[in-house]
Amino acid sequence: MQNELNHPYEDEIALLQEEIQELTRQYKEVQTEAAFLSSANFKQALQSYHGIHIPDQERMKDTACLMAQIEDCKNELQFLNNLSGLEFTKYLKKTEHKSDNQAIYKHRLVGQCQSLLFQLEFQTLESKSRDNASQSVIDLNIIMECREQSDLSKFVSRVEERRNLLLFFRSLSSFAEWCECRKNTFAKFKEKYPLAVGLPAGASAEYMTLRNPQNPGCELLILWRIHIDDEGSVIPILDLLPKIPEQAVALDKSGVVEGAASGFRNLLRVFGIHGSIERLIQSFCCLSDTDASV
Amino acid sequence: MEQAQSLFREGVLSHLEQLEALSYNLAVKQEKQRQEWAALRKNQELVLELRKKRDELKAKIERHKAEIQAFRGREEAGEDHGSAAGTSQQAMLELCVEELKGMLEMHWLTGISGKRTKKGVCVCISTAFEGAYLDSFHLDIALKPSVGISRHSVPPFIPLEQIAKEHLQTDLKKFLSVLFEHLNAYAGRKYQFQQLQSFPGGFVRDAQQGNSLHTVLTFGYNVRVEKQPFCLRAKLLYGGVTRSLPTEAVITCEDNRPSVQEKISSHSSLFCQNPLHRALECISSEDETLNHSSASLLGTHMF
Numbered sequence: 041m042q043n044e045l046n047h048p049y050e051d052e053i054a055l056l057q058e059e060i061q062e063l064t065r066q067y068k069e070v071q072t073e074a075a076f077l078s079s080a081n082f083k084q085a086l087q088s089y090h091g092i093h094i095p096d097q098e099r100m101k102d103t104a105c106l107m108a109q110i111e112d113c114k115n116e117l118q119f120l121n122n123l124s125g126l127e128f129t130k131y132l133k134k135t136e137h138k139s140d141n142q143a144i145y146k147h148r149l150v151g152q153c154q155s156l157l158f159q160l161e162f163q164t165l166e167s168k169s170r171d172n173a174s175q176s177v178i179d180l181n182i183i184m185e186c187r188e189q190s191d192l193s194k195f196v197s198r199v200e201e202r203r204n205l206l207l208f209f210r211s212l213s214s215f216a217e218w219c220e221c222r223k224n225t226f227a228k229f230k231e232k233y234p235l236a237v238g239l240p241a242g243a244s245a246e247y248m249t250l251r252n253p254q255n256p257g258c259e260l261l262i263l264w265r266i267h268i269d270d271e272g273s274v275i276p277i278l279d280l281l282p283k284i285p286e287q288a289v290a291l292d293k294s295g296v297v298e299g300a301a302s303g304f305r306n307l308l309r310v311f312g313i314h315g316s317i318e319r320l321i322q323s324f325c326c327l328s329d330t331d332a333s334v
Numbered sequence: 335m336e337q338a339q340s341l342f343r344e345g346v347l348s349h350l351e352q353l354e355a356l357s358y359n360l361a362v363k364q365e366k367q368r369q370e371w372a373a374l375r376k377n378q379e380l381v382l383e384l385r386k387k388r389d390e391l392k393a394k395i396e397r398h399k400a401e402i403q404a405f406r407g408r409e410e411a412g413e414d415h416g417s418a419a420g421t422s423q424q425a426m427l428e429l430c431v432e433e434l435k436g437m438l439e440m441h442w443l444t445g446i447s448g449k450r451t452k453k454g455v456c457v458c459i460s461t462a463f464e465g466a467y468l469d470s471f472h473l474d475i476a477l478k479p480s481v482g483i484s485r486h487s488v489p490p491f492i493p494l495e496q497i498a499k500e501h502l503q504t505d506l507k508k509f510l511s512v513l514f515e516h517l518n519a520y521a522g523r524k525y526q527f528q529q530l531q532s533f534p535g536g537f538v539r540d541a542q543q544g545n546s547l548h549t550v551l552t553f554g555y556n557v558r559v560e561k562q563p564f565c566l567r568a569k570l571l572y573g574g575v576t577r578s579l580p581t582e583a584v585i586t587c588e589d590n591r592p593s594v595q596e597k598i599s600s601h602s603s604l605f606c607q608n609p610l611h612r613a614l615e616c617i618s619s620e621d622e623t624l625n626h627s628s629a630s631l632l633g634t635h636m637f
Contacts, residue, residue, distance in 0.1 A: 049378060052381050053381060056381065060388050063388060063395065064391065066395055067398070070402065071398060075429045077402060077405035110434060113431065113435060124441065125507065128440060130433075174467065203464060206518075207462070271579060
């Protein structure tokens with residue numbers, strides 16, 4: 041009978057211990073979330089560590105250990121950034137639901153890929169069965185500034201709809217790399233041929249203009265789009281658009297202007313992007329040696 | 335005499351023995367009771383302590399939640415955040431470590447992740463089809479003294495050597511990105527084939543992969559055209575090894591009537607533009623609604 045009297049307490053103890061465990065986990069999460077929202081705090085904590093005395097010896101040892109861990113993680117992350125082209129600046133993972141064989145997590149991630157910033161909110165479902173574990177994305181929201189790039193914004197909404205998080209990262213990485221390549225190429229030509237090459241919308245824009253300094257009325261527009269297809273493959277598409285006054289077009293009996301675009305495409309196939317633009321400038325702009333050597 | 339003596343001895347001694355046993359049992363019982371009471375008291379105290387701890391935690395969580403709400407409010411108002419009250423520097427550092435570790439784990443979801451090793455790097459390439467994460471592949475790449483793959487789990491039909499020859503020495507990032515495209519497309523095709531096998535046998539049958547790269551796939555499926563059942567044979571060709579959708583879908587049927595041929599051409603574009611299981615779901619639901627409407631037409635006809 042005495043034993044029976046003990047039971048209610050034991051049950052309650054077990055329940056309480058379980059509840060405390062769960063609450064501790066929740067506490068950690070809200071703590072992380074609060075910290076995530078006030079990211080300034082990380083910096084404060086780090087700064088105050090570097091600049092001040094810590095009275096307690098024990099604590100100093102702990103803190104030093106933590107600092108070493110932070111340093112390790114940062115190095116490892118830097119290494120991964122170089123491999124994948126993706127850089128994460130803020131991250132928060134929260135448990136939404138947990139049971140014996142499955143768990144739902146909510147993630148918030150802020151990061152960038154070259155000059156493209158992104159913010160993601162997504163949920164993952166991890167389920168375990170007897171012989172395997174699986175993971176899937178069950179909800180995906182992407183916030184990105186891509187008004188100027190219609191291809192990218194179309195891709196983003198397609199990826200959201202299909203919850204293809206992995207493809208988003210991979211395609212974004214190669215898209216950003218192509219953007220960087222385009223920017224560098226444009227800037228390099230502008231530097232090499234300052235009189236012939238124009239970048240009216242800046243080096244990051246989709247086009248650059250070519251003109252012959254001796255004949256400013258005629259202009260060629262090199263349009264360089266970076267297309268992302270349905271399956272996430274990134275393909276650069278270059279086009280040549282002549283901007284020639286009507287009078288000049290009337291004089292063009294052999295259809296040079298009309299054939300310019302297809303001619304340029306052939307050129308691309310043979311010489312590649314860089315070589316084609318170079319040859320185009322040389323021939324169209326008829327540059328004197330002085331300009332070319334600048 | 336002897337008999338009386340033994341009787342007397344037994345009587346008194348057994349009585350004493352009984353008394354002794356009684357007192358012993360009583361002592362044991364008392365001790366046991368005392369212990370149980372003590373345990374009970376201890377448990378009572380523990381319960382109180384745990385309750386207190388729980389309530390404290392709850393309060394702390396509430397406080398942080400309120401804080402988060404406040405931050406959200408300020409975030410919306412576009413103000414700069416202050417510092418979270420009541421979190422020590424030590425705790426902040428711990429959280430920082432947690433966040434960084436989370437970021438490291440997060441890389442697994444991006445397709446290319448890895449860990450540095452003594453000689454180089456151990457890369458993990460993960461694959462996914464739409465939201466579902468599929469197989470991962472690992473490569474041990476030595477960077478010093480020279481770049482080379484020491485071990486890997488990439489299937490033999492993926493042209494790893496060729497990709498390595500083209501990019502590994504010059505650009506590790508490019509190498510991984512090309513290899514990823516091959517592996518992800520292969521995993522995606524394999525996944526669709528597995529999905530195909532889970533359709534009921536009455537609808538889809540004889541599903542067969544043409545090769546281990548899963549670039550050729552054949553199966554038969556049943557449809558109803560003008561209320562008549564037909565069996566169509568489909569052959570899907572995946573022309574690009576870095577693609578997970580077919581480049582060509584050849585569908586054949588023994589019957590040549592125009593309505594069947596029409597169906598065939600619509601299915602062919604459906605297969606080329608959609609994941610296989612999605613396309614088949616679409617075909618089967620189309621069929622069902624047709625059957626339903628024809629059944630109801632039949633019904634009205636009868637009455």
